């Protein structure tokens with residue numbers, strides 16, 4: 001079944017079967033006058049005796065599409081045969097506990113209902129959240145024993161623990177009517193397949209199951225096979241509006257992002273990113289005075305009211321951050337920015353966000369649409385920007401220059417985002433906050449932006465104030481280049497095409513770290529100069545940390561003068577010799593296997609035609625590099641072929 005998300009899909013009263021009156025009241029009192037297409041398609045089927053696999057874009061209202069059938073089913077069951085105190089009737093499995101507690105609970109819904117002065121004939125089913133750090137698994141069970149719960153919501157691990165661990169003897173799933181797998185692709189990405197399979201095998205077969213996701217992946221077919229019976233597949237597509245002339249960015253005939261979302265990318269150098277970020281924010285603010293931003297980035301200047309969110313923030317401050325950000329007055333002179341990591345890329349519903357800016361493209365390309373989907377929710381307008389480096393243009397359709405020859409040959413020339421049905425339009429480099437941009441794509445033809453130097457010196461002087469800032473900058477830099485080298489789209493994001501020096505400048509580094517990624521790089525030749533400074537005197541602002549550092553420094557000095565430098569050398573030598581023999585043999589075997597694999601791939605590539613040969617006539621070293629790239633491409637190609645075969649075999 002396929003429907004379009006362009007419009008609302010009619011009043012709730014049209015639903016067949018009809019909704020329980022108090023549920024209808026609550027939904028309408030919440031301002032949801034009409035159903036969204038995914039709700040109109042999924043609710044009736046899921047309420048009747050059908051399993052459903054639902055794919056619909058971000059912000060399309062999937063949550064209510066399963067919450068309503070869950071409540072309806074349990075109310076029906078209450079009338080027929082109420083659940084006993086140790087029995088649960090519904091289970092909702094979600095990949096993250098981070099935002100579960102910030103969603104409205106059934107109790108809140110029932111309070112809203114009471115406020116309407118229309119006492120429900122049957123009280124809504126009780127809900128238990130088993131997730132996060134607020135409670136321990138044992139506390140979940142004791143809470144369940146004292147209050148009972150018809151619905152259990154939680155992350156796979158905690159639900160398994162609840163059902164089969166501590167709660168084994170008390171929690172009964174025998175009467176479970178309905179199971180929901182929310183954000184199903186994410187559940188798999190996080191490696192929960194085995195846990196979910198174990199949960200499912202312990203649930204009654206005579207149940208309804210719904211699987212909901214904004215993005216579908218091949219791996220889901222296996223989960224569908226294990227957990228669902230003859231499911232109806234509901235795909236909510238977004239089509240270009242009838243009668244409207246297509247914009248170039250809408251050449252993708254069907255979109256997997258909301259119709260109200262304008263998606264842009266802008267190319268610049270790593271060192272220019274910060275300046276571009278500031279200008280995009282200022283430009284967007286000029287378009288809309290009260291704009292609210294989500295910025296997925298590492299660095300942002302504190303000129304706006306900034307709220308930050310990442311995985312290490314304790315849950316209480318996380319909730320208060322989200323509340324403050326959501327309630328930040330739109331009339332304020334200081335617009336609000338939520339600065340966050342990918343922790344906020346999914347599952348976060350902040351309806352008033354106008355703009356999402358991705359400082360870097362996500363390492364997992366599936367995350368792209370989810371990140372953008374934090375804006376343009378429930379039919380609202382929204383804009384999303386992504387900053388890309390020149391060599392990363394393959395992500396949006398323009399392959400890097402070298403790949404123009406090689407990629408078509410290897411049939412890899414597909415536009416990465418359009419394959420995923422995400423239209424995206426190029427914006428010129430912003431010369432100012434008015435949005436004036438004369439220079440487009442090719443950064444080589446663009447003159448130096450004078451604002452860049454001053455922004456970089458601001459970062460450097462900031463880092464120079466506290467050694468801790470420099471430690472953090474180094475950590476961020478190393479984790480950035482490591483993440484880059486592990487990017488799923490390895491044929492676009494090549495570490496060797498990355499200007500490591502430019503990136504280091506952008507992070508405000510004062511000297512380069514020693515890491516494997518920088519081995520063989522000659523920083524001086526690339527224009528890098530370490531900051532001339534007294535490293536011993538470079539202090540931590542934190543007094544106790546600084547004292548500790550100085551003490552360690554003293555200890556080291558004392559040890560060195562007692563040993564003498566030759567002793568240290570001998571120690572290293574001894575360590576190397578004493579290394580386990582088995583380790584050395586194992587390493588040698590791995591090296592040989594790798595070498596053999598590489599030579600097989602090279603032989604394969606050589607059979608692929610003259611272009612590759614001609615391209616590699618520039619000298620041995622560059623040939624080696626190019627061949628390594630091709631090996632990456634080869635791996636990518638093989639992976640895609642394998643995925644395509646798997647997909648064919650197991651089409652849902």
Ligand SMILES: Nc1ncnc2c1ncn2[C@@H]1O[C@H](COP(=O)(O)OP(=O)(O)OP(=O)(O)O)[C@@H](O)[C@H]1O
Nearest residue numbers: 032034035036058059060061062063214349351378
């Ligand atoms: N029928 C409706 N009318 C108006 N707004 C609605 C309706 N249903 C849901 N919403 C609102 O739409 C927003 C998005 O809903 P929801 O979070 O369920 O989307 P989603 O499809 O699960 O998104 P994601 O995949 O990004 O998690 C929420 O703010 C919700 O309150």
